[in-house]
Amino acid sequence: MLDAQKEAEAKIDLLTSSNGPLVTGIYKISSLTKEVKTKRQLLTKKLTNIQFAAKQFDWTILLDAASTLVSLRADPKSIVDTVKQGYEIYKKGTDESTAKNLHGDAVKKEYIIDQLAQCSDTLESLEKAFTTRKDNQIEIDDPGALKIMATKGNIQKILREFKNAIVEKDKKDIESALDDYIAVTLNRNNAVLDYNSSLQLLFEASNAREYSKSQAESLGQRRHTLDPNTPAILFWLRKTRDNMRLQLMQRLNYESRAIRFWGLKKHLDYSSPGPLRSFIELRDGQSKLNAAYEDSLNSYANNIRVTWPREEKEKGLFYILSNAELKSFKQRQRLTTSKGDDGVYSASIRLEPGAPPFGPGRADVRINQVRLWLLGVEVKADNAGRKQLMVKIAHSGNETLENTDRQALGFSHDAVNIQFEYNTAKVQTPDDFKTDVVFGKQGLENDWSGGDSKPTASTFAAIGPFTEWRFSIRESENVGLDMGSVTAAYVEFRGANRPFSVDYRKAPINPMVDQRIKPHSTGRKLDMIDIPYGALADNEWKFEPITLPCEWVEDYRPGGYHPVVLGDIFNNGQYKVIRKLGEGSYSTVHLLYFVVHRYLFRFRNRRYVALKILVSEISGSTTELRILRHITEVAPAEAGRHITRLLGEFEHHGPNGVHRCLVFEPMGPSVNTMVEELPQFKPRMRGMKIRYPLRMAKSILKQSLQALAFLHENGIAHGDFQPGNILFTLDDIGSTPEDVLRQEEDVQAESISPPVQRLDGKEDKWAPRYLCVAQSLVPFTYYAEGFKVKLSDMGGAYFFTDPPTKPVTPLGLRAPELILTGAVDNTLDIWSFGCLVFELITGQPLFCIPGSDFEDDDHLLSLTDRLGALPDELFKHWKTSSLYFTSERKLFNCQLGGVAPGGEPLMVEQTSMEELFDQAGPDLDEEEARKVKALIRWILQYDPAKRPSPAEILSDPWFCEIDVESESARV
Numbered sequence: 001m002l003d004a005q006k007e008a009e010a011k012i013d014l015l016t017s018s019n020g021p022l023v024t025g026i027y028k029i030s031s032l033t034k035e036v037k038t039k040r041q042l043l044t045k046k047l048t049n050i051q052f053a054a055k056q057f058d059w060t061i062l063l064d065a066a067s068t069l070v071s072l073r074a075d076p077k078s079i080v081d082t083v084k085q086g087y088e089i090y091k092k093g094t095d096e097s098t099a100k101n102l103h104g105d106a107v108k109k110e111y112i113i114d115q116l117a118q119c120s121d122t123l124e125s126l127e128k129a130f131t132t133r134k135d136n137q138i139e140i141d142d143p144g145a146l147k148i149m150a151t152k153g154n155i156q157k158i159l160r161e162f163k164n165a166i167v168e169k170d171k172k173d174i175e176s177a178l179d180d181y182i183a184v185t186l187n188r189n190n191a192v193l194d195y196n197s198s199l200q201l202l203f204e205a206s207n208a209r210e211y212s213k214s215q216a217e218s219l220g221q222r223r224h225t226l227d228p229n230t231p232a233i234l235f236w237l238r239k240t241r242d243n244m245r246l247q248l249m250q251r252l253n254y255e256s257r258a259i260r261f262w263g264l265k266k267h268l269d270y271s272s273p274g275p276l277r278s279f280i281e282l283r284d285g286q287s288k289l290n291a292a293y294e295d296s297l298n299s300y301a302n303n304i305r306v307t308w309p310r311e312e313k314e315k316g317l318f319y320i321l322s323n324a325e326l327k328s329f330k331q332r333q334r335l336t337t338s339k340g341d342d343g344v345y346s347a348s349i350r351l352e353p354g355a356p357p358f359g360p361g362r363a364d365v366r367i368n369q370v371r372l373w374l375l376g377v378e379v380k381a382d383n384a385g386r387k388q389l390m391v392k393i394a395h396s397g398n399e400t401l402e403n404t405d406r407q408a409l410g411f412s413h414d415a416v417n418i419q420f421e422y423n424t425a426k427v428q429t430p431d432d433f434k435t436d437v438v439f440g441k442q443g444l445e446n447d448w449s450g451g452d453s454k455p456t457a458s459t460f461a462a463i464g465p466f467t468e469w470r471f472s473i474r475e476s477e478n479v480g481l482d483m484g485s486v487t488a489a490y491v492e493f494r495g496a497n498r499p500f501s502v503d504y505r506k507a508p509i510n511p512m513v514d515q516r517i518k519p520h521s522t523g524r525k526l527d528m529i530d531i532p533y534g535a536l537a538d539n540e541w542k543f544e545p546i547t548l549p550c551e552w553v554e555d556y557r558p559g560g561y562h563p564v565v566l567g568d569i570f571n572n573g574q575y576k577v578i579r580k581l582g583e584g585s586y587s588t589v590h591l592l593y594f595v596v597h598r599y600l601f602r603f604r605n606r607r608y609v610a611l612k613i614l615v616s617e618i619s620g621s622t623t624e625l626r627i628l629r630h631i632t633e634v635a636p637a638e639a640g641r642h643i644t645r646l647l648g649e650f651e652h653h654g655p656n657g658v659h660r661c662l663v664f665e666p667m668g669p670s671v672n673t674m675v676e677e678l679p680q681f682k683p684r685m686r687g688m689k690i691r692y693p694l695r696m697a698k699s700i701l702k703q704s705l706q707a708l709a710f711l712h713e714n715g716i717a718h719g720d721f722q723p724g725n726i727l728f729t730l731d732d733i734g735s736t737p738e739d740v741l742r743q744e745e746d747v748q749a750e751s752i753s754p755p756v757q758r759l760d761g762k763e764d765k766w767a768p769r770y771l772c773v774a775q776s777l778v779p780f781t782y783y784a785e786g787f788k789v790k791l792s793d794m795g796g797a798y799f800f801t802d803p804p805t806k807p808v809t810p811l812g813l814r815a816p817e818l819i820l821t822g823a824v825d826n827t828l829d830i831w832s833f834g835c836l837v838f839e840l841i842t843g844q845p846l847f848c849i850p851g852s853d854f855e856d857d858d859h860l861l862s863l864t865d866r867l868g869a870l871p872d873e874l875f876k877h878w879k880t881s882s883l884y885f886t887s888e889r890k891l892f893n894c895q896l897g898g899v900a901p902g903g904e905p906l907m908v909e910q911t912s913m914e915e916l917f918d919q920a921g922p923d924l925d926e927e928e929a930r931k932v933k934a935l936i937r938w939i940l941q942y943d944p945a946k947r948p949s950p951a952e953i954l955s956d957p958w959f960c961e962i963d964v965e966s967e968s969a970r971v
Contacts, residue, residue, distance in 0.1 A: 008209035012202060021414070025195035028396055028415050031470050032188035035348050038328075039181040046174050050166060176902025183350060187398045187468060194412065248282050255289050261411055262461045263296025264364055264403035306362075307496040312435050314919070315909070316369070316494035317357040321347065322904040330483045335474070343475035345483050349491065350468045353402045356895050356906040358465065361850050362497035363404045366462035368444050369494035370395075371420050372471050373433050376487045379424060380480030387425040388439055389481075392472045393418040399467035404500055416463055418442055430909065433492060465493055499850075543764070544757045548750055548773050551583040556756075556767035559617035561588055562654040563768035566745055566752075569595075570661065571650050575611060579743040580772035581666075586795060587614045591666055591777070593738050607734050608741065609647060610666040616657030624794045625649060625662070627716055634714055642707035644727065644792040655766050664792075668728035668781030671700055671789065671840075677778045691843025694923045700726065700789055701840055702954075702962045707791040708829055709950035717826040719807045720796035721833060723840075728781045729788040736780070743775055751775065800826055811855055812847040816863055816870060816942055819856050820877040827944040833953070834939030838913070841932055842920035846913065854896040857884070861894060866913040871942050913937070931958045 016023070166174060259265060309316050321329065329347035336342075354360040372391045379387045395416040400408050421439040426432060444462065469491070475481050543553045555561050568577045570592065579591035592611045628646040631639040639645070648663040669677065675692050684690075692700065704726050711718055718725075733741065744751045753771040758764050782788070796808040803824040815831035817823040838846040846866060849859045857880055864870060869889070875881065883898035885891055893905035911919075914933050922929065935958055941947050953959060 008205045011205040012209065016202070021194065021198040025191060025198060028191045028398075029188060029195060031348070031394065032184060032191060032396065032468065035184050035468065036181075036188050038348075039177070039184050043174075043177045043181045046177050050174055176900070180350065184468065187396065190398065190412070191396075245282070252282070252285050252289060255286075256292075258461075259289060259292050259296055260409070261401075261413070263292065264401055264407075264409055265292060265296070305496045305498055309494065315433055316371075316492045318430075318908070319349065319351065319357050319491040319493070320904070320907070321349070321489040321491070325349065326486070326489055329471070329489060330486055332483070343481075344472055345481075346470060346472040347489070348468060348470045351466050353400055353408055353466050355900065356903075357493070357908075358497075359896065361500065361852060363402050363406070363500045365401070365464050365466070365495060365497040367465050367493055367495040368462055369442055369492075370418055370444070370465075370469075371422070371433075371438070371492040371494075373422070373427060373430075373490040373492060374424070374483075374486050374488075375427070375429070375490075376485040377424055378480065378482035378485060379478050381425065385425070386423045386439075388421055388478075389424045389473070390477045391420045392474070393420055394470040394472075395463055396468040396470070399464050401464045401466065402500075404498055406500055416444075418444060430490065433490065462495065465495070542758060543767065544759060546753045546756070546771060548753050548771065550753060550771040550773055551588060553756060553767060553771060555615075556656065556764075558656050558766065560615050560656050560766075562613050562616070562652065562656060562659045563766065564588060564590060564613065564772075565768050565770065566743055566772065570611065570652060575609065575663075577611075578608075578738060579741055580774050581610060581776060582774045584793070584795075586618055587612050589613075591741060592663075607736075607738075608666050610664045612662040612664060613652070614660045614662070616654075616659050619651075619658055619660035623798065625660070627794050627797050627799070628662075631711070631714055631716065635710070638710050642703075642710045642790060643794070644790050666730060666733065666777065667790065667792065668730050669776040669778055670724045670792075671704075671726040671728070672723035673776065674728055674778070674781065674783065677781075678783070689843055689921075692840060694841070695785075696783070696787070697840040698962045699787065699964050701837060702959055702964050703789050704791065704836070705833060705950055705954055705959070706964075708833060709954060711791070711797070712826055712829070712950050715800045716797055717800060717803070718791060718794070718797050718829050719804070720793060720809060721791075721829045721836070722810050722813055723836065725791060725793045726789050727792045728783060729790065730777055730780050731782050733777070733780050741777075741780075743772060745770075811849040811851060811859065812845055814859065815944070816860070816874055817944060819859060820874050823944070825944065827947045830939060830947045830950070830953075833950075834936055837932065837936050837939070838917065841922045841924070842917055843922075844920055846916070852896070857896055861896075864891070865910050866916065867937075867940060867942070868912075874942060913940075928958075 325347055329345055332343050332345060334341055335344045351358075353365075358365055370393050372393065374389065377389060379389050381387050395418070397413050397415040399411055399413075401411065402408050419440070420442065423437045423439065426437045471491075473481065473483070541554055542557075546553050551561060556563055564577055564580075566577055566579075569575065570577070574595055575592035576595055577590050578593050581589045581591050583589065589610055589612050592609050594607055594609055628643075631643060632646060644667055645665045646662060647665060650661050650663075652659045652661050668674070675681075675690060678692075680693075681688060681690055691697070704721075708718065708721065746752065747754055747770075751773055753773070755770055756764065756767050796804075798804055798807075805822070805824070807818070807824055807828065809818065809828060809832065813832040813835050815828050818828060835846045847859060847862050849855055849862065852858065860870070860878060861884060869875075870878070875889070880898075884893050891910075892907070893899055894908045895903075895906035899905050913936060917929070917933055917936075922932075924932065935953075935956060938948060938956075939953065
């Protein structure tokens, strides 16, 4: 009994503590109630000026009713009835006398809900539920008023019906305000419901404490005479057992909620209410949660997180308060405290996923710093001459986080209160928003948002930004505060995010993308043994997903990849597969042991070759082969020095069709990946700048430019000039034993995948038994002084006289004329090279353009930012330019897709190519840096006719100073 009493007292202490759900709930309800009333006034003003399709439509009663809504996860009638039944019992227990007995500030009687009701998915049902409210004097906006329960889906249907009642011409003006009002109302009412739930727990804990006391006193006096078989003792034992079960379920519930918040899981066992579970079920539940926890940690380890800003001295992402928000912020409010009246200035903003400043491309956004910067604010200087402004920032606790599958998950936790303080004397413009003027370190910076350190048992998961934020500045904490001259307010966020998974039903399939982000099967079994592939829909997968970085297993189909496993023989027994080197969108590449090389004179010194196997559907194209043969015939020596050498070709017949096979000299990793293998970057440490040493970067640039000049002199454009197609040469591996180079068939070591399995459990004749993980020949790559690189992959190359309609240039390397007019010529290679100069010298791309619905706009805005305004001849082809520029071509908005209805334009700081170059801190002195920036400007000209040729660039003094002649022997 004493244990039960202590348990009850511990629960009471938890509920009523200064950071418990009751005290923090009061703060949350209070702040959100103010916001509800403000949003309601704004919406009412708008509604009075619009027309409804039905003349008798009474929007006032529906606006009142909407303020009472509470969102539930599901709405079977039994659930709602159970909630209401429990609520009636709770109401009887929280009468006037009980509320007085539960002493302390933790209980606020006016926040106890006066009445519960329910509605379905129509405006009529909402109105009916609302009109049954008790006849009392409580204002409908007050927290304790009637609450109407409905599911989230039904609330959305009601809202849609309300919007449809508005005439079309007025709908756009009202839609945003209505959505804001409903969102804030639901947050406030759900907070009220949570508060009442905590009160019910407090009531139950108080009763349990008193019961345990009385039972201990009563049974303690008679403990020697008690019969364990009497009904009272049996009841007590069962109650004790059930209490232990309940405590275990509560613990599992806490675990599941924490794991959901950390790992962004859609649903876990014990994350919602349920009946008491048996010991076996509880034990199994704990095991499942342990597995979910490990899976969450693995997801953090396996998904690359992007931290922003990159350096502490740089700026984060900014939300700029609108004129209306700023006007409200500058209005003084009187706050009555125990120490007397105080003046306070406050503002609230609500951020939704995908909205500025975060945009649509960030998953699992977590925050580790929040700052509020004001321009024009005045405070009194301290003895050191500093004008310190203290801002209180509150995260409401109700937030939305998006996982990598674009699922929006709602969470509710304690409100998070943050303090931000900075020296206003040193902040005059947005350029002054720097860390060195910030006073103090926010506790959020210690929360874990993904990184090098592993979280411990005491580590908090970082909060997200998609919530209701409240900012307040008190006169009592800021002596001499004057907000009258404030001209702008900026909220700065610093944190990290993961990328979204690719939606392969919308985007073109690219097998080079890591298999870890492929969509999972819906679990539907497909009997496909005799079904032709054309009968399958795009979202119907054939195989169990494979989570290793391989080609996409679904592309093993007629017309697709040829199935290859280690040990396979090609070309009538000449070649044996011993290793996989890589894969691309249209081919796989393997290292082959040349079984019969000793009998063929021209291959006598080659034990190993690289075999590129094209997918069947493009094997009929002869462009790549014609170009390789052409350059070998016209200039065999130069071709071998600059381009990966073609040794032969043949056709191979397989289950997916006829495949063209090209035999090349084996090569090392690409310029894109070799930088991460350099010994100076191992082990990888935080803060390292992963880029090539200047000596290597210069040599790579000159050698690749010489290769490009060779192609252009022979009337050929590469068409896909990028770091991934520039390969390092190898040391001589001719004498290396086969078993040293052979890839292991080891699933545990992840050199190969687990067995490929169909969803229907049947064997498949189109796919291999397993997939191989690509293993480039890094240990055998020569990267010391005198190293050599060559251009590879002529699959996108073309003769000047026969350009393709759609080149395969990567997004970030496209020239502006290709984006806007589709023009294709050899100067596209020059543009790509100019971007490569910037990337290799600085270690970061000049244009980083993720694929999206607005990728062209994103790229064109970046071009304008980095290189200046587009010429009229190009700009006139930009069909969506009005979303970002005025008719006078003045930039007014940087939000992709345009300004949202009711929203404010987004402006971001513009950074020229030269500024970005300097910010990267390349290993150049000032004079050489000036030369390189001028060189990049010369190459990246908007007019293709003015771009220099490769030969002209090679004659530039900076390139002339780069000596690569000593490398000519390494061909």
